[in-house]
Amino acid sequence: MRIGIDAMGGDFAPLECVKGIVAEAKAENNEFQFFVFGEKLALDPFKEELNLPNITVLYTGESIGMAEHATKAVASKKDSSINVGMHYLATGQIDAFCSAGNTGAMMVSALYNVKTIEGVERPALPSVLPQRSGTIGVLLDVGANSDVKPETLAKFSVLGSEFAKAVYNIENPRVGLVNIGEEEEKGNLLTKAAYPLLKAQKGINFIGNVEGRHLFMDGVDVAVCDGFTGNVIVKTCEGFFYNLLKRGVDDEFLNLFNFEHYGGTPILGIKKPVIIGHGISKEKTFRNMFKLAKNVVDSKLIQKIEESFSASTSS
Structure with missing residues (x-):
């Protein structure tokens, strides 16, 4: 290769x-x-x-x-x-x-x-979402697009689903929309408009809104958001990880947050x-x-996305 x-x-x-x-x-x-x-x-x-x-x-x-x-x-x-x-x-x-x-x-x-x-129209950058069980989920976008349209979030769900299936072998990945509440009517203008589009999106397994506390609890495989929100989530996790490391915490779940294990991320x-x-x-x-x-x-991730x-x- x-x-x-x-x-x-x-x-x-x-x-x-x-x-x-x-x-x-x-x-x-x-x-x-x-x-x-x-x-x-x-x-x-x-x-x-x-x-x-x-x-x-x-x-x-x-x-x-x-x-x-x-x-x-x-x-x-x-x-x-x-x-x-x-x-x-x-x-x-x-x-x-x-x-x-x-x-x-x-x-x-x-x-x-x-x-x-x-x-x-808009490529996305995914990031891993370590799960409590030791498995891996996907969060996207994490910084490529700070502002997006609702239609773009629906397309991110397709990109993320194919990535989760091809690279992490997750069958029928559960897709969630990152939001401030689980109810359908919750959120800002973007998430409210994106929800029905994700609900109608063919080829994905949409389970509804997910809150930040759900992201690492085995409740979602593909979490979709705009790049601004995703980047804040990733950088917060990164800072939390390094703080715990400096305090001498050695934990199997915590180690899943070490970016060195994953090498990087593809532009989807x-x-x-x-x-x-x-x-x-x-x-x-x-x-x-x-x-x-x-x-x-x-x-064959690229072919599967195509x-x-x-x-x-x-x-």
């Missing part, structure tokens, strides 16, 4: 990224052929480590920083590691593209180079597999990022 990786992405780039690539490339039964995109000056110190038969280094003229304006950077830096990697993905030269870099730039470049699946709704990792990713996270990319490809949207538009 051909995995493209933006070696310039992340707070610890390129060192931790290179460590992850090399460790995975040397692993027993390795199935990856790595295509590493990055600036020559940054990657040359690792020339010896990267000199392996299943690693191809492709030098780019520039990179996009973590704090740069996404749209401006993607438009002006055509030879950046993100843009070049996306071009390789769009043209079929790699099977998936990964980065722990600028999330906005990854999103914009994916939209510009790879395009969205027909029927998807794009025509090819694009994986975004946490900006503070290190070697272990990168290795799991590559495994997630493989899972997305092997599970089929699902094709069925909903033709019916």
Whole structure:
């Protein structure tokens, strides 16, 4: 499997990224052929480590920083590691593209180079929802779209359902709308308008509104919300997790909140597999990022999303 990786992405780039690539490339039964995109000056110190038969280094003229304006950077830096990697993905030269870099730039470049699946206007970023039983659920959107229309939330339910089925093997996932109450009439203008659309959405198992307290209690498999709400939920969980870690709490359920285990998250709704990792990713996270990319490809997630949207538009 051909995995493209933006070696310039992340707070610890390129060192931790290179460590992850090399460790995975040397692993027993390795199935990856790595295509590493990055600036020559940054990657040359690792020339010896990267000199392996299943690693191809492709030098780019520039990179996009973590704090740069996404749209401006993607438009002006055509030879950046993100843009070049996306071009390789769009043209079929790699099977998936990964980065722990600028999330906005990854999103914009994916939209510009790879395009969205027909029927998807707004791609979404999902996040895992650890469940009390030890299983995993899905929350989306967690930051790609701060403001959305009710119709977009209905489409997120399809994206999330297919992701839960393909990657986490959840049969007939229960879809809930994140709200301030369980009753149908509860919520703001967005959730009130979205509720009947989710109720009528074909191909999903909608169970109604879910409150924040339900998200980790095995009551919902796919929780749908706008990106503003989702991002607040994820960042709150992240802060709570690190506070407990610093207090010396060691708990099996708590450990499910460690982002390193998951590697990253795919942009759902794009025509090819694009994986975004946490900006503070290190070697272990990168290795799991590559495994997630493989899972997305092997599970045929993209094709299943395409089929699902094709069925909903033709019916």
